[in-house]
Amino acid sequence: MAAEAGVPVIPVSIWGAHRILTRGHGFSFRRSWRAPVRVHVDAPVVLPAGVDVEAATEALRGTLQAGIDRCIAGFPLRPGPGAWWMPARLGGGAPTDAERQLLDAADAAAGRRRAPRTR
Numbered sequence: 001m002a003a004e005a006g007v008p009v010i011p012v013s014i015w016g017a018h019r020i021l022t023r024g025h026g027f028s029f030r031r032s033w034r035a036p037v038r039v040h041v042d043a044p045v046v047l048p049a050g051v052d053v054e055a056a057t058e059a060l061r062g063t064l065q066a067g068i069d070r071c072i073a074g075f076p077l078r079p080g081p082g083a084w085w086m087p088a089r090l091g092g093g094a095p096t097d098a099e100r101q102l103l104d105a106a107d108a109a110a111g112r113r114r115a116p117r118t119r
Contacts, residue, residue: 002047003047003048003049003050003051003053003056004049006049008044008045008046008047009044009045009047009060010041010042010044010045011041011042011043011045011060011063011064011067012039012040012041012042012067013039013040013042013064013065013066013067013068013070013071014037014038014039014040014068014071015037015038015068015071015072015075016035016036016037016038016071016075017037018085019031019032019035019085020032020035020037022084022085023095023100023103024084025084036075036076036077038070038071038072038074038075039071040067040068040070040071041067042063042064042066042067045059045060045063072090079091079092
């Protein structure tokens with residue numbers, strides 16, 4: 001869409017907001033009060049008309065992940081082992097993407113949320 005419109009994509013990566021409201025932990029005013037959130041804004045990406053959309057999407061995904069990695073590196077809280085809000089790949093207890101998909105499907109089947117969109 002950005003390539004067709006001739007507008008840049010501005011990659012914005014955020015880390016910490018997931019601690020405020022996440023599956024299985026509900027909202028806690030106490031936890032959200034002064035909760036640190038890190039935001040990394042990267043350089044605009046201009047996509048030429050006719051760009052390889054899949055390649056551009058992968059490049060953007062890499063840029064966003066690098067921004068998240070920067071946010072994590074500068075995050076002021078150091079989680080203990082198995083922290084519910086830290087990804088499993090970093091020693092935390094957050095669900096992996098495969099586990100999240102199973103949880104989403106179970107929620108949809110139980111009527112707790114809409115079924116996830118398929119591409």
